[in-house]
Amino acid sequence: MRKAVLLSTFLWGAGGIVVTLAADLPNLGETKPASATTVTKDLVLKDDAKCTRCHDETDSPQVLSIGKTRHGALADARTPTCTSCHGDSEAHLANVAGQQQRPKPERTFTKNSTTPIEARNDACLSCHWKDSTRSHWMGSTHQTRDLACTACHRIHTAHDAVRDKISQPEVCFTCHKEQRAQINRPSHHPIPEGKMSCSDCHNPHGSVGPKLMKRDNVNDTCYTCHMEKRGPFVHTHEPVAEDCSNCHNPHGTVVESMLKARPPFLCHQCHTPHGGQVAQIRGQGQTSALLGATTSGKSGINYTQGRGCLNCHTQVHGTNNPSATNPTP
Numbered sequence: 452m453r454k455a456v457l458l459s460t461f462l463w464g465a466g467g468i469v470v471t472l473a474a475d476l477p478n479l480g481e482t483k484p485a486s487a488t489t490v491t492k493d494l495v496l497k498d499d500a501k502c503t504r505c506h507d508e509t510d511s512p513q514v515l516s517i518g519k520t521r522h523g524a525l526a527d528a529r530t531p532t533c534t535s536c537h538g539d540s541e542a543h544l545a546n547v548a549g550q551q552q553r554p555k556p557e558r559t560f561t562k563n564s565t566t567p568i569e570a571r572n573d574a575c576l577s578c579h580w581k582d583s584t585r586s587h588w589m590g591s592t593h594q595t596r597d598l599a600c601t602a603c604h605r606i607h608t609a610h611d612a613v614r615d616k617i618s619q620p621e622v623c624f625t626c627h628k629e630q631r632a633q634i635n636r637p638s639h640h641p642i643p644e645g646k647m648s649c650s651d652c653h654n655p656h657g658s659v660g661p662k663l664m665k666r667d668n669v670n671d672t673c674y675t676c677h678m679e680k681r682g683p684f685v686h687t688h689e690p691v692a693e694d695c696s697n698c699h700n701p702h703g704t705v706v707e708s709m710l711k712a713r714p715p716f717l718c719h720q721c722h723t724p725h726g727g728q729v730a731q732i733r734g735q736g737q738t739s740a741l742l743g744a745t746t747s748g749k750s751g752i753n754y755t756q757g758r759g760c761l762n763c764h765t766q767v768h769g770t771n772n773p774s775a776t777n778p779t780p
Contacts, residue, residue, distance in 0.1 A: 501544060502533045519609040529578070536560070536574050536606075560601040568599045575600040584656050591657030603655065616648040623649045630702045638710075639703030652701070669694050673701075684769030690721060691768050715760045722760075 506514040517523040524530050534540070538557025546553045558566045558574055572594075579585055588594050603613045603622055612618040620642050624631035633639070640647050649655075652672050653663045666672040673695045674681045680691075690697040698717060699709045706713050712720070766772070 513607055516609065517607045520607070520611075522606060531578060535577070560599070560606070568597045571599050571601065584654060587654075587657030587659060589657070592663055593655060594657065617645040619648045619650060623655075633700065633702035633704070636703035636705050638705065638707055640701065640709075669696055680768045682769050685771040686773060687769050688767055718760045 503515070505511070508515050521527075522531060536558065540556035542554045543556045555565075558570060560566070560571055564571065576585070576588070605611050605613075610618075613622040620631075620634070634642050642648065650665075652665060654665045655663060658664055658666075660667045660672065661669065664672045666675065670692070680695075682692075695701075698711060700711050701709060703709060704711060710717055761767070
């Protein structure tokens with residue numbers, strides 16, 4: 452007895468996928484004929500033949516382009532199928548009403564998708580939940596604000612811009628427009644130059660630190676590169692040890708070294724007991740907080756001679772010398 456059996460052979464080459472079919476082969480000992488359902492079950496592209504019947508290279512090249520991505524790696528057993536992400540979508544497949552525009556799949560991921568964001572993200576996390584970089588996704592800033600994975604990631608394209616150090620910032624700036632403006636200021640981290648990206652400091656999938664920092668706090672994130680500022684020091688500058696962003700704006704400013712204001716005005720934000728414009732100027736056992744105030748025969752001479760805090764206090768991040776100054780003779 453002979454019966455028609457559908458076999459598929461795949462060759463992946465420069466021309467794409469080649470499918471060869473053989474029919475009317477001898478019975479190899481099966482005692483039960485394959486049902487129609489079995490025959491139509493997916494045999495192509497790892498269980499996706501029913502999708503590629505319509506979504507072929509001619510009509511849907513953007514769909515089949517997934518074959519050039521990690522999600523389309525045929526040799527990898529972890530590779531998902533179309534239904535892994537989009538669901539079984541029986542109504543979409545059957546199209547019982549014969550509509551020219553088929554019903555949508557169970558899950559869609561376009562910008563205007565009606566699929567709830569939680570359901571879309573669950574489809575991604577069904578595979579990606581084991582990754583340690585996503586262990587803090589639940590409860591993170593992006594998750595609580597209903598950000599979909601596909602708001603940043605492109606699944607069907609070979610080049611996922613957010614995973615590329617050079618193109619990644621533009622993806623982030625789609626929402627973070629204030630940071631786009633800051634990064635274009637004269638003093639900035641080398642993000643526009645392509646030497647850094649947002650993910651060097653932030654973990655967009657969540658973290659235990661503030662502002663999605665990759666480390667537990669702001670300073671530890673900064674010390675990843677700026678090790679010389681870590682210390683320990685005999686004399687610690689407390690605002691620096693507390694939070695680098697007390698003085699710096701890491702995304703960019705108009706002041707050298709990404710300072711929030713020019714010295715001495717930056718220093719005056721802390722170093723004045725009266726909330727005035729002039730920092731404490733030490734005299735003979737007394738302190739003056741106002742320009743021109745006399746202290747034991749001395750006045751605000753540092754200002755009148757054009758001196759600033761950094762003329763003496765050069766090691767503001769911490770030092771082993773008193774008062775954060777260089778050794779004096």
